[in-house]
Amino acid sequence: MKNKRMKIARIEKDFSQEQLADAVGVTRQTIGMIEAGKFNPSLQLCISICRALGKTLDDLFWEEESEDEKNR
Template sequence: MKNSKNMRLKLARVEKELSQDELARLVGVSRQTIGLIESGNYNPSLSLCVAICRCLSKTLNDLFWEEQADQ
């Protein structure tokens, strides 16, 4: 699995005018966890992904599922 930054998450968070700390408090994790997810250094649980999506009014597809590359 490649380690890539989650820019879609960061952009959605910024669009909602939330800091990493504010989003972290809303979903019940540390600011560091949000930073690690955005930097691609942490693989969040499905329940955390869902909580983040709810806070940002996005779907799992919007934020977490990678597009399938043509093979």
């Protein structure tokens, strides 16, 4: 699943993928893969990204249940 919330937060902060990558100590490709939903980051990396973007884990990484899942 694509991480649109992370991408939006990064753009709102006026960070390029490379700038965010530098801030958290990974490559630009890693940030791109997280945003594309092709890489599952470690909890430590998630926390670092949240700090760099001024967001919480819930803001960026928590998947909300759909209505169908809530009604099961």
